[in-house]
Amino acid sequence: MNVNAEPLLKLTGIVKQFPGCLANDRVDLTVGHNEIHALLGENGAGKSTLVKIIYGVMKPDQGEIRFEGVPIVVQNPAHARQLGVGMVFQHFSLFEALTVAENIALGLNDPEDRKDLRSRISQISASYGLPLDPDAAVHDLSVGERQRIEIVRCLLQKPKLLIMDEPTSVLTPQEVDKLFVVLRRLASEGCSILYISHKLKEVRELCEKATIMRLGRVVAHCSPREKTATELAELMISSQLKSKAEKRSAADEAPPRLVLDRLTIRSSHQFGTDLKDISLTVRQGEIVGIAGIAGNGQTELMDALSGEVPAGRPETVMLDGTPIGHLGPRERRKLGGCFVPEERNGHGAVTTMTLAENAFLSGHVRAALARMGFVDQTRTAGFAQGVIERFDVRTTGPRAEARSLSGGNLQKFLVGREVQQHPSVLVINQPTWGVDAGAAIAIYDAIVHLADGGTAVVIISQDLDEIMLLCDRIAVIAAGRLSPPVPVKQATVAQIGLLMGGTAASAEGEAARKEAAIA
Amino acid sequence: MLRFEPRGYSSRFWSFGSPILALVLTVIVTGAFFALMGSPPIKAVYTFLVEPLLSYNGLSALLVKAAPLIMIGVGLSLCYRANVWNIGAEGQFTLGAIFGGGFALLFPDAPWQLAYPTMLAIGILGGMFWAGIVAFLRTQFNANEILTSLMLTYVAQLVLIYLVTGPWRDPMGFGFPQTAMFSDAETTPTIIPGTHIHLGCAAAPVLAVLVWLLLTKSVLGFQLRVVGQAPRAARFAGFSEPRLIWIALLISGGLAGLAGIFEVSGPIGQLTTSISPGYGFTAVIVAFLGRLHPIGAIFGGLLLALSYLGGDAAQIDLGLPNAVTGIFQGVLLFFLLGCDILILYRLKPRPSLQPAMSPAE
């Protein structure tokens, strides 16, 4: 056992300033040997920036980094790798058109490291329980398999410190367990782990030490197992924000407003998922959640619901009894459908246009914002202003460009834009992705209020907590199929996790399901 | 070391300043070119840019040259705003001339009230037809419109050569590759007597205003702008991308065709093998100089028309080859594209690492 007096990594007084944002404000961090250390904080706390500094992607404006006691200036990621730091990013740096072996080769600059690469990949990946075929093309792989590439790539360089940035947001609960086994083994073998997450349960399960950040500052160093999840949460969040949204139940016999009948569509995206036989009924005043890991058909489902992709037979999608499967977005809006897509930039909104113009984008149908082929500027600005006021959007006014808004504010505007149109049916894909806690609460309140008024709401989300909080019933989408919805009160996280695993390529998924079925 | 840092918004100052800075830099570089070719730079730049403006003849020639540039440039501004890269305006100009000119040659004796508007309309249809091919290939077969519209430009030129040296050649033209002159009924009238300023010169700015209104105030214009900036958002809004591609190409093709028929029925008076000194390509620069704004195209068109006159003046007065026009235009576009970065980015010194705080804590 290496009893080195110096800690493995010691950061002191790190400062990093971006235009308009102090991402790291005199941050201190110490990671010891054989340690699994959590870096906790909400979106926007500064965690990603800090680890990018450790990994050499950017340099700090001030502060010192010591690696095994020696002060270091990390020049770039290659240098970081030489020092023994490996990083698995939240958003993978993978090249879709290349093979597994080629992708890994790209992270290895020393030709020595690239010798016998394919056989070494097979060997290491199998030995750690993360099997990979070196000649598979990345675009054929599932998200969990892609993460394995990132991990194996790091392992091949025998790191001393492995940084993992939100690794479990793309994994089923069963895959998370397997990952933890690997991480614990690595830590015991001499590779410390710096584990970034905002998921308190996982952190308490896995990590011995934690550094908690909030708004760029370190607010606490602690041992997660000695604190309750609530205590940790309070340290992470700036105020005692409580959502007024409470779990509600809609009347069982309310009339159906949105009905999907065996919806089957071939994906138009390059590496997309085909939808198979999706059926769903959403009643008046009901909120139905569709859970699932990214890449299982959510985008295709959203496109089919909004009308961007036609659904074949008109009766496959019915809105208040009217077949709409063959109709485009404008016609669907006329009949009462409103939609908030996953991607704000370039899909839900045009970032270079003003809020008024963005309001016109979806609102021109139901809010009658055009007159005789011309845009009614006054009405449009008024509509936008109404949204801004009602939903507390922090901006200078309807003439502000969409890109000048923060993520949370823009999302509030986009949700508000749809809500102000008094829809019969509202479909939202990832309602609070990349959104700060305050805006998220506002959005939840708006959704619940809408449902109380009789609107049928569908929420597609990767965030299970959010769905459990808001929804009456929950279904899971996996590999393009939808599980039968169950009331949220009756659903358990384990059950949903199994459904999320679905018919994924991994054989372990099969085995795990069999196990669970027997148990 | 300097680096570019995103502003996070578009700078209004530089939206106007960038073309002006580009022009200043271009003048300097062009002056240097003149010096390299053995001409005193200041005199040469004066001959190139100022002299043509100093006589009534020069001003009239300016407006005549500017008319097609503005008309085509306006259409291209609209097209490029919709992210449809129509590079074949030269071919659409040619087809407008061919269609309209063909009508004129076919019906030389018809009364002007009927013949003249019809000739213009058919010219517009010619340009639309040629651009329509590009739209068809793009929407049906996903064929890149840059390459197809360009190829069609070469084809159009060859069709023109064929017609003018073959079936449409003037039997009384002494064998020259040209058609008969158009009849009076089908000649575009001059609107200011004593000059060559013709109807097209008045039509061009009017069309610029109309297209500007379309682009900024109408629903269709909004749709075109959205599809150009964010095609997924356009789909989200229910705007049909293929339909908008067709419309963008038909409008820009029609305007180019109109410019073509005005040119051959006005200043030229007939069809020949060379009816354009590259208006369709220069109009690309006009569009960018005007920041893809139809009204800006008016100023861009005037400036680039000046560069044509300047090239001729440089040839006559200074003995320089009039290819200096091409240099001026190309360099202007270079500088314009380079200076544009200042609208979205600012120059800042690269931050240097500051020393660590005391190691004790």
Added chain:
Amino acid sequence: MIFFLTSFLISVIAAATPLLLAATGELVAEKSGVLNLGVEGMMLVGAVAGFAVAYGTGSTILAVAAAVVAGAGMALIFSFLTLTMLANQIATGLALTIFGRGFSALAGAGYVGIAGPVLPKLHIPIISDLPLIGPVLFGHDALIYLSFAILALTAWFLYRTHAGLILRAVGDSHDAAHAIGYPVINIRYLATLFGGAMSGLAGAYMSLSYSPLWAQDMTAGRGWIALALVVFAAWRPLWLLVGAYLFGGIMYLSLYIQGLGVPIPSPLVSALPYVATVVVLVIISRDVRRIRLNQPASLSKPFHATA
């Protein structure tokens, strides 16, 4: 019969070579994510530079070198504007063509109608005189052999070396490449300069061997056809060979038909290569899946390292 076949093959090879050279260069640039529409302009500048230096020094070797430098110089202007100043790649490529046409016309004004030195053809005693295979395989000038060699080297570089892998990675995802630590901008500069050098070389071939003379706009759209070729080949080097020779064949066909005195008017026959380009583009582009699978995903997208 042998004579016809010989002259046919020689002519097709000659017609295909500038296309192959320019397309190979552009393929490398596009594989790194850069769309350079200025090929036509770079070819013209290469052609005039090559001719001028050949005429002035009498040395075709210096001339070819000058053409390469000229083409790369044009590509440098393009790279600076698009990679450093983040200008729109499509507009800048067009600007390069417009400038190239004007500049070459200006620089070449004094060389119109003059005969200059021609690239010497290979001649191996006895072997080059064999019927058919002699002239067809052993009777060409250096640039033709070079075009094959460069294509082979390019294919080897892209698919068998680590550096080529890095270049392909940059074209697939410049953000991921940057995250790993590769100098995206520098790699793109190099790829684009190579493209320019090759376009210059293609131009030199035109003015020193194919025509051989200088005339304004002498490339007559070959640069654009080379761009179409890259799409036709779905960004795979060996398919460039097929495409270049297909088009070389069509260009030869167009001249041949005119020579036959067939009653189709000559301008319309001259239009054949351009129409064929459109047809080929349409056929290839229909297969949206193949395009998406092979087109470099970050093609023509500007890259700015956000801190």
